[in-house]
Amino acid sequence: MLKNKKLVLVIFLGIQILLISILKNYPAFVEQFYSNGLYVGISKLMRYVFGWIPFSIGDIFYTLAGIYIIRWLILNRKRIIKDTINWLLDIGATLSIAYFAFHILWAFNYYRQPLYKSLNIEAEYTTEQLISFTEKLIKKSNAVHSQLSSVDSIKIELPYSKSEIFDKVQNGYNVLSETYSHLNYEPKSIKKSIYSLPLTYMGFSGYLNPFTNEAQVDGLIPTYKFPTTACHEAAHQLGYAAENEANFIGSLAAIHNEDIYFQYSGYTFALRYCLAEIFRKNPEIYDCILPTINKGILKNYQEVQAFWMAYENPIEPIFEVTFDSFLKANNQSAGMKSYSYVVALLVNYYEGEEL
Numbered sequence: 001m002l003k004n005k006k007l008v009l010v011i012f013l014g015i016q017i018l019l020i021s022i023l024k025n026y027p028a029f030v031e032q033f034y035s036n037g038l039y040v041g042i043s044k045l046m047r048y049v050f051g052w053i054p055f056s057i058g059d060i061f062y063t064l065a066g067i068y069i070i071r072w073l074i075l076n077r078k079r080i081i082k083d084t085i086n087w088l089l090d091i092g093a094t095l096s097i098a099y100f101a102f103h104i105l106w107a108f109n110y111y112r113q114p115l116y117k118s119l120n121i122e123a124e125y126t127t128e129q130l131i132s133f134t135e136k137l138i139k140k141s142n143a144v145h146s147q148l149s150s151v152d153s154i155k156i157e158l159p160y161s162k163s164e165i166f167d168k169v170q171n172g173y174n175v176l177s178e179t180y181s182h183l184n185y186e187p188k189s190i191k192k193s194i195y196s197l198p199l200t201y202m203g204f205s206g207y208l209n210p211f212t213n214e215a216q217v218d219g220l221i222p223t224y225k226f227p228t229t230a231c232h233e234a235a236h237q238l239g240y241a242a243e244n245e246a247n248f249i250g251s252l253a254a255i256h257n258e259d260i261y262f263q264y265s266g267y268t269f270a271l272r273y274c275l276a277e278i279f280r281k282n283p284e285i286y287d288c289i290l291p292t293i294n295k296g297i298l299k300n301y302q303e304v305q306a307f308w309m310a311y312e313n314p315i316e317p318i319f320e321v322t323f324d325s326f327l328k329a330n331n332q333s334a335g336m337k338s339y340s341y342v343v344a345l346l347v348n349y350y351e352g353e354e355l
Contacts, residue, residue, distance in 0.1 A: 006089040013096035020103065024111050031113040035239045036182065042105060043237060044187070046213035051189030056216055058209030059194045106210035109241040115248065121348040127281050131289075133347045134274040138293055140355040141267045145294045148264060155299035158223045158261045165226045166190045166217075169234055172257035172266075176249075183249070185238060190230050192219035200311045205229045208236040222307055224300050227254045227265040244341035247273070251346070267355070268297055270346050277343045 023030060050057050076087060116123045148156050158165070166188070173185035193199055193206070193216040206217040206229050215233035217226065232250030240246045254266025271293075279286040290298075 006086075006093040009096040010089060010092035013092060013099060016096070016099055016103070020111070023108070027111060027113040030108055030111045031118075034108045035112040039106070039109065039239050040182075043213055043239065046105070047187050047189040047237065050212045050214055051187045054191070056191045056194055056209070056212075056214055058212035058214045058216065061209075061211060062195075102210055106208070106213065106239075107241065109239045112239070112241070115240065115242070115245040116345060116348070119345075119349065121345070121351075123344055123348070125344055125347040129347050129351070130274065130277055130281070130343065131285060133350060134271070134278060134289065135292075136350075136355050137267065137271045137274055138289070141264070141271050141297055142292075142294045144260065144264045144267055145296055147260060149296055151296070153295040153299070155296050155303060156224065156261070156264055158226070158265075160223070160261070162192065162217075162219060162223060162226055165223070166230055168257065168259055168262060169227070169230045169253070171259065172231060172253035172255070172262060173234065175256040175258070176253055183238060183253075185234055185253075188234070189213060189237065190215040190217060190233060192217055196220045201313055203308070203311075206233045208233055213237055220307075222303050224265060225304055227257070227262045228269040231262075231266075244345065247342040248345040248349075251342070252349075268300060270342075271297075272301060273343050274346070 076090075114123070142152070145156065146152065160168070169190060170185055170188050173183055177184040191214055195216075196219040199205070199207070199216075199218045200220050204218065205221050205225060206215065208215055215230065215237055217229050217233060221229065228250055231253040232246050234253065235246040235249035238249070240249055251266050251270045254262045254269065257263060257266070275286065275290070278289065
């Protein structure tokens, strides 16, 4: 009887994969009935259940799951040869349950309608539009930097603890929700990962646990990066699975925050992506535009770069390739390159508007 149940679960895994391959073709359906329907309730419930706990329940869950898997493999190592079929059924049944939970609790958001359609903006832009927007962004970033420091060559240090930054994330989303009600972020559930050191060596600044809906932020990254990273992970919690869309919404949430340090982090975050795109498209223009940026802003960029360089290691590229493959398998055809598409959203969202 137990073997039959395992077989049913394995068959169910195949059915799930088939249904998801079909569902990819109906983003409007996913948008209406899952992302703006079922998921809203699931997300809030999970954040109410786990958000108040000061440490990451999801990280503990992963730890216990890892220990259980290792123990199971050790205890069942002889079955691999003697009872291979039943051993494979065990693995297939477990994967089937995990795959179902992963999608119903969060991952169906990978197949929702692209954000540019929801916002009714273009998904493409010209180099001229990019340069014009970047120049406005430089002017605004310099102005905010000058409000925080009378010396344009000094990098900005945030006067908050990382826990205090988490508490301020909601403010920016509250402001955004006045225009976009679906961006109401309550309650919050953002925590430092207990695996911050491994995360750093893997090259990741944060992640969302899809099984507990907790936003995990690498507790070792520079404080300057905390506002935008926390806002990015909160965007994932609100159902924006695509990295470019979470970056865009995260930057908007930081920019619209009433706290000027959040605004500084948000504007310079957006600026960094625009500069990278200009460098990719026209290095000569990049060389001309770079000296117009306050040196203090560049020092904040260098601070972040130096942090990641200090943790470079031979296995980091392996994790990057793995995550790239994961993104491609989950409806993000550009993989990790999709991070740069936040520029298209920013340029078109602010087209014709003052920053």
